[in-house]
Amino acid sequence: MTDEDPTMRRIADAITLHRDGDAAGARQRFAEIWADISPDGDTFHQCVLAHYMADLQDDLRDELVWDLRALAAADASSDDRVKRYDSSLDLRGFYPSLYVNLADDYHRLGDHAKARAHLDQAEAHADTLRNDGYGDTIRSAIRRLAAELAEAETAPRNGAR
Structure with a gap:
């Protein structure tokens, strides 16, 4: 640096x-x-x-x-x-974090389709993460958001019976 x-x-x-x-x-x-x-x-x-x-x-x-x-x-x-x-930096290594942040934004805004699309991109770029604390943090965020989205996508919609 x-x-x-x-x-x-x-x-x-x-x-x-x-x-x-x-x-x-x-x-x-x-x-x-x-x-x-x-x-x-x-x-x-x-x-x-x-x-x-x-x-x-x-x-x-x-x-x-x-x-x-x-x-x-x-x-x-x-x-x-x-x-x-x-x-020591690699631009490709930025993308998992950038995409998971966007996926989280869209998830919190209730736009699960855009959240899923960005999460898919985060997952597709996750192989660029190093095996270190930062990489572990981003992989954990991807897993957490994947679980939250899966739950949101299968939850009954308001008004559904």
Whole structure:
């Protein structure tokens, strides 16, 4: 990992604010950085920032917007760009998390068809996850959401007898 990327340093500092309990401060910092890097900025920066900004949203629809931005930015980025930041990273390894987040958003919004489609994508990309704590966390989230969706898809609908 290189410390030569000042934008990633700013993003990391905002992530630290969030982890230290200052969600409002982190949200403000992310908004400032976003203004600097969008719409024509570095797609790797956009992906990382949007991914973390989604977690700071109070409204589920806003969270969905940020998760969609993260996925779009990942699609527009390249593995070469990611490796310039950290040679151990692989852009393909971002997708399981990006897709499971979207699946969760749609599930909580009650759109089980879109949730299932994104969960299927998360599962299809799960082989890119490493056998480490992060990989275990994402695989666990995929399994949890799969079980929740299976239950929701088989539950009787309101008004059904």
